[in-house]
Amino acid sequence: MYKRQAYNPLNNKYLITNQGSGEVFYIDRAGNKTLFAKNLKSPRNIAFHKLPIGYSVLVLDSNRMVIYDTAGNQLGTETVSGIQQIQDCVYDSTAKTLYTTDRVRGCIYKTTFAASSPYAPHTTIWVSNIVKPSAILLQKSKNRILLVQDTTNSNLIAISLLDSSVQTLRSLNIKNAMGLAEDAQGNLYIASVGDLSLIHI
Secondary structure, eight states: OOEEEEEEETTTTEEEEEETTTEEEEEEEOEEEEEOOOOSSOOEEEEHHHHHHHHEEEOOOOEEEEEETTTOOEEEEEOOOOOOOOOEEEEEEETEEEEEETTTTEEEEEEEOOSSSTTTTTEEEOOOOOOEEEEEEEEEETTTTEEEOOOOOOOOEEEEETTTOOOEEOOOOOOOOEEEOTTTTTEEEEEEETEEEEEEO
């Protein structure tokens, strides 16, 4: 079962997770598929970011994050005590900080990196007591993170990067929001798994 995708602009290919087989594939524009990684537990999401260690592929693999280089070589695995089911992540390239949602534990993890090589990561709980946080989005211009919830009545929630305060912006009146994106004009798009719909706000 193909789950999520990320785009690698360096080679113009998409990275696609297969949650059922525990594999990740590269797919080019012609539809040609090549194996990128295997032997994963249950890859729920994937991201491509330029971390302090360089361009990296982050696979959110159930209760751990597996980090690869762009060729598929595993660089490491990041876990934290009590982690349950990480769902989505976003990287603040200015602050060199990674934020990751844990849908089951109801929290957001904050990962920072050491200042010098090998840039060892350090992960802690940043915000807790959020019901089923799923998709996450960085709005750096507003110094906040937006997220939606995998609940029967999903909310759009903002979390301040300055003081980690939590604010419910609005009720979305949709079920099981699992996708969140923003276009260049600042419009938000939210995917609802429960309603099989995409809304624009």
